[in-house]
Amino acid sequence: MASSPPFFLLTLTLNIFLIINISFVSSCDFPAIFNFGDSNSDTGGLSAAFGAAPPPNGETFFGRPAGRYCDGRLVIDFIANSLGLPYLSAYLDSIGTNFQHGANFATAGSTIRRENRTLFQSGFSPFSLDVQTWQFSQFINRSQFAYQMGGVYREILPTQDVFSKALYTFDIGQNDLTSGYFVNQTTEDVKAYIPDLLDRFTSLVKTVHYLGGRYFWIHNTGPLGCLPYVLVRVPKYAVKKDPIGCGSVFNEVAQLYNLKLKETVSQLRKDLPSAKFTYVDVYSVKYEMFLNPQKHGFEDPLVACCGHGGKYNYDKDVGCGATKTVNNTQILIGKSCDKPLKKVCWDGIHFTEAANKFIFDQIAEGKYSDNNASIKMSCQVEIR
Numbered sequence: 001m002a003s004s005p006p007f008f009l010l011t012l013t014l015n016i017f018l019i020i021n022i023s024f025v026s027s028c029d030f031p032a033i034f035n036f037g038d039s040n041s042d043t044g045g046l047s048a049a050f051g052a053a054p055p056p057n058g059e060t061f062f063g064r065p066a067g068r069y070c071d072g073r074l075v076i077d078f079i080a081n082s083l084g085l086p087y088l089s090a091y092l093d094s095i096g097t098n099f100q101h102g103a104n105f106a107t108a109g110s111t112i113r114r115e116n117r118t119l120f121q122s123g124f125s126p127f128s129l130d131v132q133t134w135q136f137s138q139f140i141n142r143s144q145f146a147y148q149m150g151g152v153y154r155e156i157l158p159t160q161d162v163f164s165k166a167l168y169t170f171d172i173g174q175n176d177l178t179s180g181y182f183v184n185q186t187t188e189d190v191k192a193y194i195p196d197l198l199d200r201f202t203s204l205v206k207t208v209h210y211l212g213g214r215y216f217w218i219h220n221t222g223p224l225g226c227l228p229y230v231l232v233r234v235p236k237y238a239v240k241k242d243p244i245g246c247g248s249v250f251n252e253v254a255q256l257y258n259l260k261l262k263e264t265v266s267q268l269r270k271d272l273p274s275a276k277f278t279y280v281d282v283y284s285v286k287y288e289m290f291l292n293p294q295k296h297g298f299e300d301p302l303v304a305c306c307g308h309g310g311k312y313n314y315d316k317d318v319g320c321g322a323t324k325t326v327n328n329t330q331i332l333i334g335k336s337c338d339k340p341l342k343k344v345c346w347d348g349i350h351f352t353e354a355a356n357k358f359i360f361d362q363i364a365e366g367k368y369s370d371n372n373a374s375i376k377m378s379c380q381v382e383i384r
Contacts, residue, residue: 072353
């Protein structure tokens with residue numbers, strides 16, 4: 001009777017088999033990104049619609065304003081770069097745009113549910129998430145019609161198959177939570193409408209899926225209570241702070257929203273088995289910068305780099321890039337700090353390029369994904 005092969009040979013054979021199989025699992029090779037969101041990922045939408053973000057926005061990387069409320073690049077820019085794709089053109093921008101590798105429907109101030117006030121009354125964008133999905137639907141139809149016309153359109157627009165192969169990124173919800181506080185609603189009021197927000201979010205993600213989206217990368221919302229604009233504008237609730245100076249009430253609301261968003265993504269997996277979803281915990285990454293700034297090369301994380309006056313270098317009436325006229329001469333009041341690469345917060349509302357790079361570096365390989373999926377493998381990895 002033949003003897004069994006030694007155990008170590010079986011183990012070696014199994015390991016070789018696994019290595020060979022893993023080697024055949026290639027990265028997703030997304031041909032495009034379609035992004036939906038607010039100012040955390042707006043690459044020029046609001047600037048195109050309502051006037052450009054002024055200097056010193058863009059100074060660190062672009063050397064000029066580039067439609068971003070930041071001194072340089074956003075997380076979505078680093079995501080695109082990591083996938084070998086160009087920075088996303090804003091859908092609303094009509095000058096010098098190229099949509100061959102995707103489009104960005106995000107605008108600063110956007111919300112999941114519509115605001116019943118104008119941008120000039122509230123500061124919130126009219127391009128809520130439902131409007132962004134309508135724009136996406138139009139983009140599909142009109143881009144394919146134009147593509148068939150040939151010529152230059154074939155150099156700036158995607159082919160039909162791109163829509164089912166692209167990565168769909170979402171970063172939205174922050175403004176929905178702060179908007180309640182800004183109209184004097186209580187924390188309980190804000191918590192009470194979170195289910196409605198996520199019902200709407202679910203419906204709109206399903207719309208994008210119906211239109212062809214299959215691979216979804218969804219960020220949760222950040223620690224609102226660590227941002228100067230919230231601490232300054234809602235002093236009633238900003239009194240209660242955690243040990244590092246962040247508003248604990250606001251962060252508790254953000255964490256509740258994130259808990260429910262994670263449950264929502266889990267349900268979407270069940271409802272849409274043909275799609276792949278990755279929920280990304282950017283809250284924890286952002287909070288880490290406020291908790292241990294020096295460990296990561298940052299200084300005074302609660303103080304804005306670009307602004308004017310006060311404890312946090314933030315004044316809601318004198319924003320980053322604000323000027324005043326003295327003796328018929330415009331003088332810059334909302335100035336940038338000397339070392340933006342050392343700062344977490346850019347203008348009291350948004351993050352610096354350095355902070356955005358830190359966020360990207362932490363989430364890119366799947367450490368903060370609920371399914372351990374890296375960005376490049378998010379079309380393949382299942383929930384574990």
